[in-house]
Amino acid sequence: MTRGYRRRDFLKLSAATGAGALVAACSSNTPAASPGGGASPSAPAASMSAGASPSSAVAAGPLNFLTWSDHWNKDALTQVKDMDGIVVNVSELSDNADGFAKVKQVGGQIDMVSGDALWVPEYHKNALTDAFDLNSLQVSQQLYPIARSFEFFTASEGYLAYPWGWSPIQLVYNPANVSPAPDSWQALVDPKYKSRIVMENQPVDIMLLVAKAIGAKDGYNMTDDELAQAKSFLEKMKPNILKLVAQNTETISALADGSAWIATQNLGAPDRVKDAGGPPVDAVVPKEGTTGFIDGEMRVTGAENADRISPYLERAAQAEWAAQNFIDNGRPLFNEAAYKLLVDGGNKERADRYLYNTPEVALQMTLKGPGGRVQEYIDTFNSVFGA
Secondary structure (H helix, E strand, O other), X not given: OEOOOOXXXXXXXXXXXXXXXXXXXXXXOOOOOOHHHOOOOOOOOOOOOOOOOOOOOOOOEEEEEEEOHHHOOHHHHHHHHHHHOEEEEEEEOOOHHHHHHHHHHHHHHOOEEEEEOOHHHHHXXXXXXXXXXXXXXXXXXXXXXXXXXXXXXXXXXXXXXXXXXXXXXXXXXXXOOOOOOOOOHHHHHOHHHOOOEEEEOOHHHHHHHHHHHHOOOOOOOOOHHHHHHHHHHHHHHHHHEEEEEOOHHHHHHHHHOOOOOEEEEOXXXXXXXXXXXXXXXXXXXXXXXOEEEEEEEEEEOOOOOHHHHHHHHHHHOOHHHHXXXXXXXXXXXXXXXXXXXXXXXXXHHHHHHOOOOOHHHHHHOEEOOOOOOHHHHHHHHHHHXXX
């Protein structure tokens, strides 16, 4: 597809491939619980003014945030510091499994951590994160209603993550160098793309995509035979990998400078590559289906600076910053009020092209998650690419 993944095409693919491709990751038979036991969300609230204080009681000081590069805005962090005295120390997060291991190791030395989809309840199940009352945050009223009732973000004690953004994982390619246009994950092992592919260094997530490529029955729990097939696929793919990067900004740079011809990437990549001065690139969801993420920010149990988490979110998750984050990083966010700002700012076509105003599509994806064989997945990946 050209210039992004259009909603009608995404829905057409979902209808055509059904459970074999874009599988809903949560049960549709269980009613979603109300987050935090509060009332139904109201219409999106107006953006907080720059001079307003989210909490007069918060003490100035640090907030330690383990996250991805597309979960924060430099200007937003500056505003949080200037207005509230909160100094956000961002640590780079690459893989969900790595983040989980770090939090398990250091606990409350990290205050807030980002996680994808089914990793969120895994953190809570292991007593690594605390539930909270989503309705206690004024900024949460700016969210799409669907984001306030994700079953896998809901526990009896409250909500498990502040909803941030979502996207399917796509093949992004330069049509000037990649022909015919790829429609399958098998493009990753085509010898003619030696040293021309860039992927994020996320072993478990890559294994989920490989499971799609080999037709595994259950991507979260591949059998021993399927793991052997996955290893063979990785061995064929390895010569094609130019590099495994830590953040998606590096993927965009590689596509923009022409060193990469193919990459795995979120919605919005064509515009991001164009904005970076790169060539026209296209994006497609392969015929075998794909995985995707619905991510959010979690409160680490025993966080040393827990009292600064809510004031930070009240400021940094505002619609103005969500709208800017979408322009910078491409994939849709769950802040509905930001959509109006995008429309008013002349970005409706771009927002609609990348499904910003259709968050319900997110539940048609096979969501990222740990499954039952995380260590085996990591070991299989490392046996090919090294620890």
